[in-house]
Amino acid sequence: MRYLPKSDSERAEMLAAIGLRSEEDLVSYLPAEVRFDRALAIDDGKSEYEIVDYFKRRAEENAIGCASFLGAGVYNHYRPVLVDTVVSRGEFLTSYTPYQAEIAQGTLTSIFEFQTMVCQLTGMDVANASMYDGSSAVPEAAMMAVRITKRDRVLVARSVHPEYREVLQTYTKHQGIPLEEIGYAKNGLLDLDDLRTKLDDRVAAVIVQSPSFFGILEQIEEIAELVSAKGAVLVVVFTEAVALGLIEPPKQADIVVGELQSFATPPSYGGPYAGIIASKEKYIRQLPGRLVGETLDADGHRAFCLTLATREQHIRREKATSNICTNQALLALMATVFMTVYGKAGLRELAQQNLSKAHYLASKLNLPFEAPFFNEFVARTNGTSPDGINSKLAERKIIGGLPLARFYPELKDCMLLCATEMNKREDMDEVAAAFAGH
Amino acid sequence: MSYPDNFKYTREHEWVLADGSEGSIGITEHAQHELGDIVYVDLPKIGTKLEKGHSLGSVESVKAVSDIYAPLSGEVLAVNELLSQHPEKLNEDPHGAAWLLRVKLTQPSELNELMTAADYEEYLAAE
Amino acid sequence: MIKKVSKHIVQNEPLLFELSSPGKIGYQLPALDVPEVDAVQALGGRVREEIKDFPEVSEIEALRHFTRLSTWNYAIDLGLYPLGSCTMKYNPRINEVVARTEGLAWAHPYQPDELSQGCMEVIAALERALAEITGLDAVTLQPAAGAHGEFTGVLMIRALLESRGNPRKTILVPDSAHGTNPATAMMVGYTVKNIKSNDRGVVDVAALERHVTDDVAGLMITNPNTVGVFEEDIKKITAILHGKGALVYMDGANMNALVGVARPGDLGVDVMHLNLHKTFSTPHGGGGPGSGAVAVASVLTPFLPGPRLQSRDGKWSWNYDLPKSIGRVRAFYGNFGVLVRALAYIMAHGGKGLRQATLDALLNANYIRTLLEPYYELAFKAPSMHECVFSDDRQAKKGVRTGDIAKRLIDYGFHPYTVSFPLIVRGALMIEPTETESKRELDLFIDAMISIAKEVEDDPELVLTAPHSTRTRRVDEVSAARRPVVRWKPKPDSTEQRDAVNDIVHAGVH
DSSP, rough: OTOOOHHHHHHHHHHTTTTSSSSGTEEETTTTTTTSOOOOOOOOOOOOOHHHHHHHHHHHHHHOOOOEETTOOOOOOOOOOOHHHHHHHHHTTTOOOOSSSSGGGHHHHHHHHEEEEHHHHHSSSSEEESSSSSHHHHHHHHHHHHHHHHEEEEETTTOHHHHHHHHHHHTTTTOOOEEEEEEOOOTTTTTTTHHHHHHHTTEEEEESSOOTTTTTOHHHHHHHHHHHTOEEEEEEEESSSGGGTOOOOTTTTTTEEEOTTTTOOOOGGGSSSOEEEEEEEGGGGGGGGGOOEEEBBTTTOEEEEEGGGGSSHHHHHHGGOOOOOOOHHHHHHHHHHHHHHHHHHHHHHHHHHHHHHHHHTTTTTTTTOOOOOEEEEEEEEEOHHHHHHHHHHHHHEEOOOOEEEETTTGTEEEEEEEETOOOOOHHHHHHHHHHHHH | OOTTTTTTTTTEEEEEEEEEETTEEEEEEEHHHHHHHHEEEOOOOTTTTEESSSSEEEESSSSOOOOOOOHHHHHHHOOOTTTHOOOTTHHHOOOTOOOEEEESSSOGGGGGGGGGGHHHHHHHHHO | OOOOOOOOOOOOOOOHHHOOTTOOOOOOOOSSSSSSHHHHHHHOOOOOOOTTOOOOOOOHHHHHHHHHTTTBBHHHHHHHBBBBTTTOOOOOOHHHHHTTOOHHHOOOTTOOGGGGGHHHHHHHHHHHHHHHTTSSEEOOOOSHHHHHHHHHHHHHHHHHHTTTOOOOOEEEEETSTTTTTHHHHHHHTEEEEEBBOOOOBBBBHHHHHHHOOOOOEEEEEEESTTOOOOOTHHHHHHHHHTTTOOEEEEETTTTTTTTTTGGGOOOOOOOOEEEEEEEEEEEOTTTTOOOEEEEEEEGGGGGSSSSEEETTOOOOOOOOOTTTTTSSSSSSSSSSHHHHHHHHHHHHHHHHHHHHHHHHHHHHHHHHHHHOOOOTTEEEOOOOOOOOOOOOOHHHHOOHHHHHHHHHHHHHHHHEEEEETTTTSSSSEEEESSSSOOHHHHHHHHHEEEEEHHHHHHHHHHHHHHEEEEEOOOOOOHHHHSSOOSOOOOSSSSSHHHHHHHHHHHHHOO
């Protein structure tokens, strides 16, 4: 086996050193009843060529070479070449969580830069080293709000990503946190009247998404006023990080969580991605997950280390802020490189291009909601079903939008379309044509 | 290190200095030494009701968290603000400047259940 | 004598924000092929001002920045990384290549099932292989990490017991367990009761039996446990729990000791997670991504998180109609990119190769154990599997603790072992070499450990103040925690800021 760096004679030498005759002696002391006494039914080891070939063939069974207008939490953005150059370095790729600060300053420094950029983007004071993904960051924020307010109810907007809401449901079920949804208004924005009705002094958190699942910018300032007047915590979620290059950051929120897949992580059929959680400074000790802090080393030079570890499960055990261990360091690093390459001007221009593309496509379609949107929007089909339009587009090597029937039965004649800098005008014209029945 | 004679002590290494119907609460020299460098102190708000033997807050070092237990029942009158900015004071002066809480004693008779300085030193020696 | 490393020049580098200067760019977008939209108008005025202090650097500066940072890290690619319970093995590069295959890496999770058959087959193939390896009936690949898998597993235990009419109250956890176990049980609404280990470092069966009441929902057990010892009574243990209608969760963090040698499903385990980033070689990447696949016995399959794959007429599709499912634990289907790597690892080994890897991992751990036993106190005499645990008892007499020995190991060119864990061993040194270390690398490590043991006798101060040769010396974790600074902020005065940058650039050449 090519990954095992020992010859048989070396094995024999090592066995002799520990007083054994064969490697079987390493397990033969185990009771027979616990030993597995046959060979694993897994094909014999394959060469590199065969492995590459196997995955190439699997890839060919997927959509290849299609233009796509899918968004809905996972976005198609260009990945600058520098991203893979950096994350392919073994020093980043093959290192562990930076517990030994003296020999992990590379990872620690880049995470400190990541935390800083997340704060700059979101308008928050502090951010952690990243979360599993956007969806699991939502319940973590809800649990944080419960700890902060010592209340138990959570209100979540129906325009938060439906799968994120499902995850929230799974997490809160057994923690005594009742969950209730707030509807959306005719124009697609959060229904403020519904919020007012449901917001009482038992509510720990109000969770809204902006841009919402429908791509719409919520009125964060107005929502924040209502929420803080009742002493609850406002959690703002985002799934499309590129929007933050252009739109007002949700600085009136208490906690911001989101998904950074847009920043240089390929869609990869749903993961791995990196989530973020950021908050106001006063909540720093309630943040879950890992945090990197600045300090000095014994020679008085600036250094970084993991800090506030007492919030975490290996110390606080059942009283921990969460059971979360891993962050998504490598994906956070991808996002850091992405943000560095685009920089201050690039992130804005990138967002501006996304806005322009989506608005071009939207201008040719029928939109049920009139509120401002960023790079995705809900379009109503005229007569033909969303699936019908998508089949027609598939023949032209185009993957259309996401039919909304599965998540919003009332929008069964609608689909969610996204356009990014990767979409070409001629493909958008094809989509418009398909909607028009051509 | 000597333990002041006018303090009363608990097995969980807290001290009380009673003063009529009020008193101060802190942690002992022994406790701060065992904890090592203290980095954070989590204390209840003014007005919180304390129940003897229940956790009233916690102290944290870099790699450990320890509960602080109420040595007796009472109501919090004041919290030592110094500790939020300077937790290291708890290492430097646990019996003085780094007191934790001022409380109104609701069951003053509970004082009799606590250890004297001599008892406490004996308890430490045995531990 | 230090054989593995010599000093060499390391580059200094300021933070991105200090490196930045106005007007520099490192990107170019294609020309826009549609009319440019007025953002203020389109967004109803909700347009931000420029992002204050955000980086502005050129491409070469960005590349050098991250390359320089990378040289401050230790990594598996540089040598042995013997963190106990972390299974830091070689990360095969072919895995990185196949994970980037265009049709897989750029597959959108919502593209129609008929255009995702390849991804679905990869998921199904990995589920089959992991079911065979664990001896269990079904596998979900949705959880993102080990702790996330634990959460999923305990949720399923609760769901099953609820369906039988009583979710029960308590989860038993041995005192040697990972810290995540108690935190997880709490999140599922259970209280935790700790079970003491006996003097051999394994679960005390008689004591366990007394704790298993009708209130106990399950036991979370790590096997081999965190001192690297196989729980030989595992069949008795699972029978005791099952006898009371409770379930057994196995933490699979140490599965690298068992692949091809023993199967948890055959031992009565009902549910377990696997850390694909440990046993199955996917890179840790400085702390993630991971994947916490969960395998279950048939009694738990109806409760698996959804959606589940189903096959009809040779075509895969996602089934969302799962009335008993615990629901989703994350969006989409799991960390697919990690799954591709894990499957590539299994394919490269094959069944026989996987067993050989396990035996080599055991050989390496026992080789280290035998050769270091004369110098360090072995915590438990029971036979070791894939890791061995010493205590610092002998060195502590000289005032040197496990953390100090660990720091000195850095000077010898190695990453430290796991320090002070498991908690049941005072001053633990927990060493897991994995199978992908050569005899030469192991001998260098053993020499280093013996040399440090001698230094402790002759010159403890040398060890207490280590590391001596790193770019960064011991860091002040106390100040970091007392007054947390978790983001960069500009200095109020700009000349002061420039000076600070110069200080950093000129500092640190030791």
